[in-house]
Amino acid sequence: MIEGITMANIRNVDLNLLTVLDVLLTERSVSRAAERLNLTQPAVSGALKRLRTTFNDPLFLRAQQGIRPTPFALELIGPVKAVLQDIDTIFAGTEFIAETADVTFTIAATDYAQTTFLSPLIKRVKATGPNIRFSVVSADSKRMAEQLDRQEIDFAVTVPEMSPPNPPSIELFEDRYVCALDAGHPKAEHRLSLDRFCDLDHVLVTPSSDGFFGPTDEALRKLDRERRVSVTIPNFLSLPSILKDSEFITVAPERILRPFEGDLKIFPTPFPLPRFRMIGVWNNHSDKSPAHSWLRDQMTELAAEMR
Known part of the structure; x- marks a missing residue:
């Protein structure tokens, strides 16, 4: 239940209005919603007015670009989609x-x-x-x-x-973890030993803020070893530019690194990883x-x- 609105209540709303609401929640713009629904903007605005009356909530507020849903409208996303999917399944x-x-x-x-x-x-x-x-x-x-x-x-x-x-x-x-460093790195010509690997400065990609520890560090700990993580970043987007012209090394999935093979030296890790x-x-x-x-x-x- 959403503040007194049940699935049964939502199912009683005009199906056309629910369709408009669903598109507005996706597009966050009256004009784009109208274009997608093949309706005029006044028609979509009129439907929104009826929806506001039905749910006794503004549903959308003006934003710098388009409109933004109210907290109540955000709560309606799932139930509205569920009803429309049920209808689609029946007819399709x-x-x-x-x-x-x-x-x-x-x-x-x-x-x-x-x-x-x-x-x-x-x-x-x-x-x-x-x-x-x-x-x-x-x-x-x-x-x-x-x-x-x-x-x-x-x-x-x-x-x-x-x-x-x-x-x-x-x-x-699945993908496999590999090592990568700048193609001009002094260690780029040789497969690294475990000792050399641990001595280098590492870049760790981690979406969390849990510190300087990842799957590679977990595997090293089982070997009673550790590496020196100097930089953590939240995604892979900036990884190639950080490695380029630096003395950093990273361990990352091979598929994300192969497109940069000309600028990077890519080689197996000196120890097994999941x-x-x-x-x-x-x-x-x-x-x-x-x-x-x-x-x-x-x-x-x-x-x-x-x-």
Whole structure:
């Protein structure tokens, strides 16, 4: 229940109004919502006025660019999507026609997943469904369970450690950890021994603020060794530029580093590390959605090609 509003109440709202509300929550703009719905802006504004009366809440406030939802409106995202998905399932049966579909998928993903998996996935999907759209947001392990439950996101592509406990999921692919340093680094010509590896200054990529410790350090601890982590960064975006023309070294998934092989020297780690796993997760509410099922199939097929 949301402040007295139940799913039954929402199901009694005019379906056309719920569709307008869903698009407004996605677009955060009356003009863009009107364009997507093939309606005039006055028609969308009129629907919003009726929605405000129905829910006894402003729902959206003016922002510097477009409109922003009120806290109450944010709480409606999941229930509204659930009702519309139920309706879609009834009318669509088990068939999803990608070529003519007009649907938006919201996917939370790490920067690694955005680069290595979502980029080819989006190209693959758009080649079949030109009107299918993607809204990609940064993965947030602290909010992921809530985002999935409220259907603020449709999928998350992440590592198991960031995933909520026990959601529906699929194994996507694995990557291996490798070492990388600047191609002009004095140690770049040789495979490093464990001693030399530990003596260098390291860059650690970690989305958390838990300090200078990661999977590499955990593996080293089992060997009764430790390295010197000098820099931590929250994502892989700036890693190549930090390594270039420096004496830093990093341990990172191979797929994220290979595009920079000309500027970087990439080689195996001097000790074994667990594989880097990527999974796709979603909410139980989406299991029977033809659109979601179709996208899961696309993800599975792409992942198989990447193995």
